[in-house]
Each structure stands twice: as structure tokens, then as C-alpha cells.
Amino acid sequence: MTVRGPVPAERLGVTLPHEHLFIDLMREYRGNGLLNDVSLAVAEVARFAAAGGGTIVDVTSIGLGREPEKLRQVAEATGVHIVMGTGYYREPYLDRDAIDRRGVDALADGIVRDLEQGVDGTDVRAGIIGEIACDRWLTSAEERCFRAAARAHRRTGATISTHAARWPVGLPQLDLLAEEGVDPARVIVGHCDLVPDPDYHLAIARQGAWVQFDCIQGTNEYDTAARIGWIRTLVGAGFEERILLSHDVCLRTDLAAMGGPGYTYVLTGFRDRLIADGLAAELVDRFLSGNPQRALTG
Ligand SMILES: [Zn+2]
Numbered sequence: 001m002t003v004r005g006p007v008p009a010e011r012l013g014v015t016l017p018h019e020h021l022f023i024d025l026m027r028e029y030r031g032n033g034l035l036n037d038v039s040l041a042v043a044e045v046a047r048f049a050a051a052g053g054g055t056i057v058d059v060t061s062i063g064l065g066r067e068p069e070k071l072r073q074v075a076e077a078t079g080v081h082i083v084m085g086t087g088y089y090r091e092p093y094l095d096r097d098a099i100d101r102r103g104v105d106a107l108a109d110g111i112v113r114d115l116e117q118g119v120d121g122t123d124v125r126a127g128i129i130g131e132i133a134c135d136r137w138l139t140s141a142e143e144r145c146f147r148a149a150a151r152a153h154r155r156t157g158a159t160i161s162t163h164a165a166r167w168p169v170g171l172p173q174l175d176l177l178a179e180e181g182v183d184p185a186r187v188i189v190g191h192c193d194l195v196p197d198p199d200y201h202l203a204i205a206r207q208g209a210w211v212q213f214d215c216i217q218g219t220n221e222y223d224t225a226a227r228i229g230w231i232r233t234l235v236g237a238g239f240e241e242r243i244l245l246s247h248d249v250c251l252r253t254d255l256a257a258m259g260g261p262g263y264t265y266v267l268t269g270f271r272d273r274l275i276a277d278g279l280a281a282e283l284v285d286r287f288l289s290g291n292p293q294r295a296l297t298g
Contacts, residue, residue: 001115001127001158002055002081003072012081013054014267015292018131018161018190018214018246021045021058021074021082024065025250027092032251038070044255045078048263054289055081056263057246057296059131059161059190062086062110063093068124083296086114086126087152088145090133090163099141107148108155115156128296129153130161131190134169143176150180157186159296161212165191168200174207184209188244188295191215196226198233205239210295214246217254217261218269227270228277231287235279243287244295245270 021041025033035041045056060066068084075082088094088107099107114126132149134142153160160177164170170189177187184207192201193213204211211234213227234243245266249255256262261269267288274284 001083001125002075003068003084003124004075004081007081009293009297012289012293012296014052014288015055015057015296016048016053016246016263016266017057017188017244017292017295018059018212018248019056019263020060020248020250021056022065022067022070023060023250029251032253035250035252036065036067038073040255040257041070041074042077043257044262045074045080047256048267049078049080051264051267053080053263053267055083057083057085057128059085059128061089061131063095064089066119068119068122072124083127084119084124085128085130085161086111086119087129087132087149089131090135090142091139094141094145096141099144104144104147105151107145108151111148111152112155115152115158127158128161129158130188131163132160133163134173136167136169138169138172138176146173146176147180150177150182153182153186154180157298159186159188159298161188161190163190165194168195168197170200170204174204174209186298188212191248193227193230198230201230201234202237202239205234205237205242209242210244211239211242212244212246214244214248216245216266216270217247218265219261224270224273228273231274232277232279235283240283240286241291244291245287
């Protein structure tokens with residue numbers, strides 16, 4: 001489900017599964033953490049289209065400055081398919097008063113409404129549950145948000161995408177979702193490249209979940225080489241069908257206009273690095289198209 005309606009998986013093309021076109025991270029990044037300019041977003045997404053891109057998943061979730069109407073404008077202006085997120089991000093972005101007053105099933109009802117009817121009074125529908133998030137541990141409110149996401153997933157079949165940054169919290173996230181009956185194969189564990197531990201990446205893949213390296217920005221050689229190494233480890237262990245790649249553009253300085261990777265580095269820079277390192281082009285292109293298509297549609 002895109003912001004302009006349903007699109008068959010095979011027409012999504014090259015797909016970035018974890019990005020933000022509009023987001024408000026001002027609680028942590030004053031000055032740099034606000035993406036709210038439609039013209040700028042159109043220009044950045046047009047670069048992605050010109051590089052051969054087909055689809056961007058905007059995993060800006062509830063409380064993070066989601067912009068359903070603006071997302072639809074960008075999709076119409078560029079022809080790029082855009083999938084919008086729903087579900088709850090992490091503390092301190094949770095509206096604790098609103099969340100504490102509602103039970104898990106009521107929270108799930110809101111997520112299902114976003115997926116089946118539209119977001120914030122519009123008819124623009126979300127197409128993925130995410131990013132749902134916690135920091136080093138799950139707080140009690142985050143646990144209830146994860147349970148709500150799981151129940152909304154079971155009612156709709158929508159894929160779940162998580163934020164598990166810096167600490168290996170993707171594994172307890174998968175455990176919690178499994179407790180609610182979610183098949184790990186329908187869960188994308190995000191920010192795996194911020195956890196510099198190939199055993200962690202392998203453990204997620206062995207559970208059957210998606211291992212998403214989504215902070216690929218090409219800003220320094222150390223980080224680029226590390227990511228190539230982790231991808232090779234997963235491929236070597238037979239998990240090439242579980243790998244997803246993206247940039248997680250979320251700050252103004254991440255945009256191409258400001259000198260950052262924009263939405264194109266994975267396609268125009270990192271893809272060539274993987275091929276130069278010995279991976280077959282056909283395999284790398286599966287990371288960019290076939291894998292995210294399967295991840296989005298189950
Ligand atoms: Zn993100």
C-alpha cells in the first residue's frame with residue numbers, strides 16, 4: 001500500500017526500506033532534525049528516480065512529524081512510490097498521557113485505522129508498521145506499543161519495521177513480538193549496522209527476520225568497509241535472502257543538497273562497492289529490489 005494506493009510488489013522497483021522524507025526530531029537534534037520542506041523533498045526524491053529508484057518507505061511513525069498529504073504530493077510530483085509508516089516510535093517521542101490512558105487493543109485499533117482507512121483524518125493509508133522503537137531496553141510504554149503493533153500486524157498482515165540502534169535490542173524485540181504471535185519473517189530489524197557485531201546480525205537472520213543495514217551513508221571508509229564485511233558474513237552463511245539496505249535519511253545534513261548521501265548513495269555508490277568487492281551484480285540487485293519487495297508484501 002503506497003500513499004497513492006495499492007501497487008503490485010513487482011512494480012516497486014529499487015526500494016529503500018528505511019528513510020524519512022518528513023520528520024521532526026527536534027527533541028534531540030535542534031536545528032538539524034526537522035525535514036518539512038516539500039520542494040526540497042521533491043528535489044531529493046527526483047535524484048533517486050533519476051538514479052533508477054522506484055520506491056521509498058518513509059518509516060516516520062506516530063509522533064515523529066508524519067505528513068500524509070505532503071508524502072502524496074512528493075509521490076505525485078516524482079512518480080516514485082512512497083510507503084508510509086504507522087505505529088509508535090520510542091520515548092521521549094511517545095505521548096505518554098495519550099498512551100497510558102489507552103489499552104493495548106485500543107492502541108492497535110489506531111494503527112489498524114491508519115492502515116485500512118487513512119492517517120490523521122486523510123484518506124492516505126499507511127503501508128507498514130514502523131518504525132516502532134526502543135532504546136537500550138524496552139520501557140513499559142514501549143512494550144505496550146510493541147504489543148499493539150503486533151496485534152495490528154495480525155489483523156492486517158502489514159510488515160513490522162523496528163528501530164534497534166547501538167545495542168543488540170533487536171533480539172528481545174523479536175522475542176516480544178513472537179510472544180504476541182508474530183512470525184519473525186514478517187519483521188524487519190532496523191539499524192543493524194549500528195550494532196557492530198556480526199554474531200548479532202547472524203542471530204537475527206537465524207530467527208528468520210530481516211537484517212536491515214539502513215545507515216549506509218558513505219561518509220567514511222571505515223564504516224563503508226565494515227558494512228561490506230557484515231554483508232559478506234551474512235551472504236557466506238547463506239542469508240542473502242534476509243538482507244535489506246537503506247540510508248535512514250533523517251537530518252537536514254543527510255540530504256544531497258546539503259552535501260549528504262541523499263536517497264541515492266546506496267544505488268550510485270555502495271552498490272558498486274559491493275560488486276567491486278566480489279559480490280555478483282545480480283545478487284546486489286536482489287538486495288535492492290527483490291528482497292525489499294518480499295519484505296513489504298510477505
Ligand atoms: Zn529511521
